[in-house]
Amino acid sequence: MVQSLNSKIDLTVKATAFTAFTEYGQIMIGNKALEFYHQRDARKYIQIPWQEVEYVSASVLFGGKWIPRYTIYTKQNGSFTFASKNPKDVLRAIRVYIGGDKMVKSLGFFGVLKRAFTRKPSQK
Template identity: 30%
Template sequence: MVQSLNTTAELTAQGISYLGIGAKYGKILVGDRAFEFFNDNNVEDYIQIPWQNIIAVYVHVSGKTVSRRFKIKTDKVDLNFSSKSSGNILKIMREHLGNDKILRMPTLWDTTRSHFKHK
């Protein structure tokens, strides 16, 4: 059985982890000490990321709409997740990480514009 890093769970939501080939469905748990993902089908398949190991969280934003997908960049690896509750998950993560670590992913237009600005 997996031991959670958190002492209190602030939010639990259905989510998808995109690690390796394919998607894994499970539960996302955001708590006082870490971001955690637990696979529904395999109890031994889990991801635990303490808050101090997270460098940044990237999310697609279009207008005022927040995408379901987000990427967590850690000191070792980048992990992609998706959830219908991504807005609530990101709000709680912002409380633990601060505004400077929750970042908007650049759009195709932003990337193209910056490419021509530097030439």
């Protein structure tokens, strides 16, 4: 059994982790880390300490009414993408521990296209 990094849990939500395969389980946000535990296999888990988080990017659609997924970028281990039942509650709980300056909104479809066409040829 895996030992939790947290001593106090603020929020527990059903979630989906998008790794090589789609994994279903629960996200637990606590005072020391964000933790994802698989619902059936105890060996499949993700633990991200708050000091390891570089920033969090959220896909925001329809003017903030719908957040389909969010990605946590770490300093050493790459990125982890999640979707959950209440993404606004999850992002608010994360903001308490990492601060609002590390929370960003990802580019939409047209933002990606605009950036692709407005870059100088030397930057591609």
